[in-house]
Amino acid sequence: EPLVHQWFVELLRRFNLTFDLFDEERCIAIEEGDPETNPFLDSQLVLAPLDFLAEDEARAAQAREAGWDVLVVDEAHHLEWTPEESGANYEVVRTLAAQTEGLLLLTATPQQLGPEGHFARLQLLDPGRYRDLRQYREETRQYEEVAELVDTLENGGEASDRLGALTKGRPRLLKAAADFLLEKEGARERLVQDLLDGCGIGRVMFRNTRSRLGGFPERLPLLAPLKGDDEMAAKVTWLAALLEKKLPAEEKVLVIAKTRELAEQIIESLRDATGSVAALFHEDLTLIQRDRNAAYFADEDGARVLVCSEIGSEGRNFQFARHLVLFDLPDNVDLLEQRIGRLDRIGQRGTINIHVPYLKGTAEETRVRWIHEGLDAFRSSP
Template sequence: MKIERSSEWKEGFEERLENRQAWDNWTLYKMCYEVEKAKLIKDFNGLQAPNFLPELKPYPHQLEAAQTVIERMNGKAILADEVGLGKTIQAGLILKEYLIRGLVKKALILVPASLINQWIEELNRKFHIPVMQYNKKYDMSYCDIVIASMDMAKRSPHKENIYNQDYDLIIIDEAHKLKNPKTKNYEFVQNLKKKFCLLLTATPIQNDVFELFNLISLLKPGHLGNFETFQSVFSASKHNVEEDEFLKELINQVMVRNSRHDTGIEWTNRRVQIIPLEFSDKEKEVYDMISELKHVSPVFSGAFSMITLQKEICSSKHAAFLTLNEMRQKCTKSEEISFTDEIILKLSELDRNTKAEKAYEIIKQTDGEKVIIFTEYRASQSFLQSYLYERGIISVPFNGQFSKSKREWMKQLFKEKAQVLIATESGSEGINLQFCHHVINYDLPWNPMKLEQRIGRVHRLGQEHDVNIYNLAIKHTIEDHILELLNVKIGVFEKVVGELDDILTFKMSI
């Protein structure tokens, strides 16, 4: 095909010259003028993004958070609002603002794999930001806004591909997973080239105050001093820290946190209760025998092994059996094997599960309303599904082994067909279930922030009912100690970060 240079411009020029026609169009000129005028940013203070997003109606606390990060924190911040207050909206506003101002050209968003589609939809639909899912076949130099799962991005060859890019802004969702500086996740983020960085997490402290130190060190190395200085100056220990207004001030320089009560929004109530339970005689006998194992066999003498077994028998015999049988294979002495076999036999003969009975009772009392049960063990999940089915209650499982499409399918089945969703810990992140307002914490975690994440699946923007939380705990077992430690950790969180909404209410009498 022959390509020729167009001569239209010359013909038009000659016609205007010979016939003395107008050289411009006043209407077009005024339109161009208005376009350029609209693009001007007259003042650095205040947000421009809302002017370009007429269909987005952010809440005042979201606008304030975005403005604070840009004007006071120089784009390096932890967005730590309580679960369900719209941290994604805040991050979207900040990204949009920087794009409008020309301060960000390239951005990388790192999220759990299960949240990729949710983030893409939010940025496209609400912020009109074209975002591309990472693909190793693409030339990243030509991809401006990229989203990827953290698990994939930290591995080769993706890691090297991303390292070669100069990103202006990095956004990391569920950033509490970076709490340990010895992990590959932490090392990967630490080595990223970034001008601005947003860490999103409702739970910047999960177990101890040093997790927050590690997150802040990613944003601003040295802001809290080195590890030894931080520990000595603020008298920090693993599960305690002295009240220190200076520490809070330093943290508030890099962290924005709104509680539900700060937003001015009228929230439904949380009705939280601990439900203390008593083992049946047979269950108590098996629990005591398991506790005795540490004196019988060195295989069970490790604190972790014993605590795991004690927690599992408090959940279900099915969960305990798997661990017990695995450890039995390591026994060498006849008396160890004999005692372990006796426990396994008594496990198989158990015909009651106190917790399951209570969970069923609670479900019946809801009169057909939706209920979420959280357990820490897939064996208990399977047992509960069968147990409830035998009693006429339809449930669906939800765990980390499911693909993204299967997770969505389980969520849809729960919404439209089943009364109960039985979830392992993976169900406490990344899904929004405002159509449900009953949560049974069948197993208690060591980490209070996991409880907050669980409850936040239902107690969030859009919830129209009071939320009922039932924390089940077996008295005179390891779960007494778990409750004590949960209260201690909640105290550390509130000293350093701020008030936490009810997740336990009161300690169980021991």
């Protein structure tokens, strides 16, 4: 499990915390010394693959019985749930969370499985508040209206005619609206906060967003329209020019492509076209080789370029780099957020430059414009 080992390294290196890695082999080794013991009682700091527990109910039961203060689930967008059936991984988290005081779900793409998936994760966090999917959907229908109203108020606009429906039957909102209409000092700000807290799941969906929390690096989309009939040749030529003529030699560059095959093509072509030292990173490399290549890229005197496949780069952090090249575009916009998230992390000190090469007059140009001009997804994040 590469992600488990990545967590081990990061926790040790950044916080000097030594976690124990648990799998079936470790559990058996502990039980050999005492067959009656619960192996999960052997350590207070545990890292374990979720699949390991999901595939063995006996081990999952032992994990529940051990008792924990905090449960952290990374890549939580993979927890599958529908009104008819819960995925095995989701059920493991649900039953563990029910007996654990703290639960932290980590994901860069909470909407990847749609509104149902997002509701399911909210239900894990607060089962008392999020009990019914139908009720949740009814509450969330007013998001757009609330968002437009809050945006109007925060920009100094008037919204008196739209306040009635939202404040009806809500004494606190009625008072806040009345103060606003009477132009009392600070009333506009109080009304905005009360609207966010009082409508639907405002505090969850609006308060705790990237734009409100602040302190995150800026993103700078750099679109690169190209001419030519050979997409691969055009993009490699552009990338070579970026490395040799436009960027300082000390700048590290992360290149991400959809597949391992394309990543291998890119690095071979790049080595032929430039003198830049490049490393490869994809899911078919051994864990040791991936760690070595990542370390080589991180080293000041190491590789200037790291070429990654989509799956191979998941969960890896390269916040020391400031340049990201999207050699192609993922099929899902949520995956785009994951790609950018390789650089857009705590510890990133500079502006993230997002380079997007594409051939003019192609379907890819349409997708680039839709993502950039329609969704503003290169620049902004939830």
